[in-house]
Amino acid sequence: MTQRPQSPGAQVRARTSATPRQVAFDVLRAVADDDAYANLLLPTRLRRARLSGADAAFATELTYGTLRRRGHYDLVIAHAAGRAIEAIDAVALDVLRLGAHQLLGMSTPAHAAVGETxxxxxxxxxxxxxxxxxxxxxxxxxxxxxxxxxxxLEGVTDPDERAGIAHAHPAWLVHALRAALEREGRGGELDDLLVANNAAPRVTLTALPGLSEAEALGDRTPYSPVGARSAAGDPAGHPLVASGAARVQDEGSQLAALALSRARPAQAGERWLDLCAGPGGKAALLAAEARAAGAVLTANEVVPARAELVRRALRAVDPAVEVRVGDGRAIGDLEPETYDRILLDAPCTGLGALRRRPEARWRKTAADVAPLAALQGQLLRSALAALRPGGVLAYVTCSPHPDETTAIVDALLAEYSTEVAPLDARAVLAGIARTPLDLGGLAHGAAQLWPHRHGTDAMFIQLLTRR
Known part of the structure; x- marks a missing residue:
C-alpha cells in the first residue's frame, strides 16, 4: 500500500518538539496549509504535548493572539522587512508573526522573543x-x-481602513460592522465592538434542562437561565460536561435556542425541527426542552459528518431524536405545513464569533457574503413552507452582517406580506433573560446580541409565524 506523502507543512510540524512556541507554530501551519480551525486543533495539540498551567496559557495566547491580529502584524512585518508579505517564505512568515505578537502583543522580554523565535x-x-x-x-x-x-496609519484617510489597522480587522469587515451597528443608531459603539472582538472570551456552559442545574456548573451567566461560566482549565474535565448533562456553549447560542422553545408555552405532541442542526449544540438544548414539554424534535443536517456530531450531542439528552441527513432546501416540499416550531440556524460567515475563531476574519472575504445570503434565503423559504399555520420559526445567524440578517428578513416579509408575520424576539428574550438585555431597536422585533454589549457572540434572532 502506497503511503500518501505529507504536505510540506505537515513535514515541518512533524519535526517540531513540544514547547509552547512550537505548539503555536504547529497550529499556525495547520491553519495555513490545511484550513484547520485553531479553536478545535489547539486543545488537541496541548494535550498531546502535555502542556498545562503557564505553558498552556502561553501557547494559547500566542496562537490565538497571533491569528487574531495577523493582518496587523503582516503590515508591521512588511514595513520592517522592506518587502511585500507575498515575497516572504511562508514558514518564515508564520515564525515572524509569532515573534511580532510576543514583541507587540505580549509582555515577553525582547531578548527572549527574538532569541527563541x-x-x-x-x-x-x-x-x-x-x-x-x-x-x-x-x-x-x-x-x-x-x-x-x-x-x-500615516497617510491613511478612509475611516474603515484606519479602524481596521488600529484594531486588526479587514476594512471590508469594519464597514459591515459599522453598518450593522448603525441599523440600531449605535454606530458610535464601533471601536468598543472591535476591541471586544480581540478579547479572549470566557468559556460558558449550558446546563441541559432535566439533566443538570446551572448552579452546579459555576458562576451564573447574566442572561441565560441555563448558563454558567466555566472555571479555569479544560471544561471537558467537569463531570457534568463529561457525562453529557452539560455542554460548552456560548450564552448567545443558548438564548437563540430558548427564544424558539420558550416563545410561547409548548404543548405535548408538538413537532419541532432543527433544520441545520450541526454540530449539535442548539439541538441538544432544544431536545432537552422538547423532552420536558412532551414535544418531538427532529434534527436535519446536510453534511453526514456533522450529522454524526449531532447524534453524539443528543446521545445523553434523548437518543430517540431522529437525526436525518438531507438538504434543508427540500424540507418545505417534502413536508409542507408539518412542524410547530422550526429553528433555522443558517449557514453564515460566522462573523459573530470572531473572539472564538481567531483566523476567521482573515479567512473570509466580502465575496463570501452574497452566496451565503442566497442560501439563507432559500433555506428560510423552505422552513416557512414546512411550518404549520400559527407555528413559530426562528431565523438565527452567528453574524451581524446586514446582508445575512435584516436584509434576508426584509426580503421574505416583502414577498410573503400576507402570509408571514414577525414576532417580537426582543420581548421573548426579555421574558427569558435573568437580567435586562439592551437589544437596540431593529425592525420587525429582531434581536441582535453583541460581544461588547452582552459578552456573547453576535447572534441575530428573528422570530416569524405563518398567519
Whole structure:
C-alpha cells in the first residue's frame, strides 16, 4: 500500500518538539496549509504535548493572539522587512508573526522573543531564513505597538481602513460592522465592538434542562437561565460536561435556542425541527426542552459528518431524536405545513464569533457574503413552507452582517406580506433573560446580541409565524 506523502507543512510540524512556541507554530501551519480551525486543533495539540498551567496559557495566547491580529502584524512585518508579505517564505512568515505578537502583543522580554523565535526558525528547517528573521524581529522590537500603529496609519484617510489597522480587522469587515451597528443608531459603539472582538472570551456552559442545574456548573451567566461560566482549565474535565448533562456553549447560542422553545408555552405532541442542526449544540438544548414539554424534535443536517456530531450531542439528552441527513432546501416540499416550531440556524460567515475563531476574519472575504445570503434565503423559504399555520420559526445567524440578517428578513416579509408575520424576539428574550438585555431597536422585533454589549457572540434572532 502506497503511503500518501505529507504536505510540506505537515513535514515541518512533524519535526517540531513540544514547547509552547512550537505548539503555536504547529497550529499556525495547520491553519495555513490545511484550513484547520485553531479553536478545535489547539486543545488537541496541548494535550498531546502535555502542556498545562503557564505553558498552556502561553501557547494559547500566542496562537490565538497571533491569528487574531495577523493582518496587523503582516503590515508591521512588511514595513520592517522592506518587502511585500507575498515575497516572504511562508514558514518564515508564520515564525515572524509569532515573534511580532510576543514583541507587540505580549509582555515577553525582547531578548527572549527574538532569541527563541529565531531558534524556532532553525527547528522548522528554515535555517536559510534565520538571518532575515533575526533582522526583521530586531527592527520590530525597536518600537512598541502604539508607535507601529501610528506609523502604519500615516497617510491613511478612509475611516474603515484606519479602524481596521488600529484594531486588526479587514476594512471590508469594519464597514459591515459599522453598518450593522448603525441599523440600531449605535454606530458610535464601533471601536468598543472591535476591541471586544480581540478579547479572549470566557468559556460558558449550558446546563441541559432535566439533566443538570446551572448552579452546579459555576458562576451564573447574566442572561441565560441555563448558563454558567466555566472555571479555569479544560471544561471537558467537569463531570457534568463529561457525562453529557452539560455542554460548552456560548450564552448567545443558548438564548437563540430558548427564544424558539420558550416563545410561547409548548404543548405535548408538538413537532419541532432543527433544520441545520450541526454540530449539535442548539439541538441538544432544544431536545432537552422538547423532552420536558412532551414535544418531538427532529434534527436535519446536510453534511453526514456533522450529522454524526449531532447524534453524539443528543446521545445523553434523548437518543430517540431522529437525526436525518438531507438538504434543508427540500424540507418545505417534502413536508409542507408539518412542524410547530422550526429553528433555522443558517449557514453564515460566522462573523459573530470572531473572539472564538481567531483566523476567521482573515479567512473570509466580502465575496463570501452574497452566496451565503442566497442560501439563507432559500433555506428560510423552505422552513416557512414546512411550518404549520400559527407555528413559530426562528431565523438565527452567528453574524451581524446586514446582508445575512435584516436584509434576508426584509426580503421574505416583502414577498410573503400576507402570509408571514414577525414576532417580537426582543420581548421573548426579555421574558427569558435573568437580567435586562439592551437589544437596540431593529425592525420587525429582531434581536441582535453583541460581544461588547452582552459578552456573547453576535447572534441575530428573528422570530416569524405563518398567519
Amino acid at each position: 529565531v531558534e524556532l526558525t532553525r527547528r522548522a528547517r528554515a535555517a536559510r531564513t534565520t538571518g532575515f528573521v533575526n533582522a526583521v524581529l530586531r527592527t520590530i522590537a525597536r518600537d512598541d505597538d502604539a508607535v507601529w500603529t501610528q506609523r502604519l
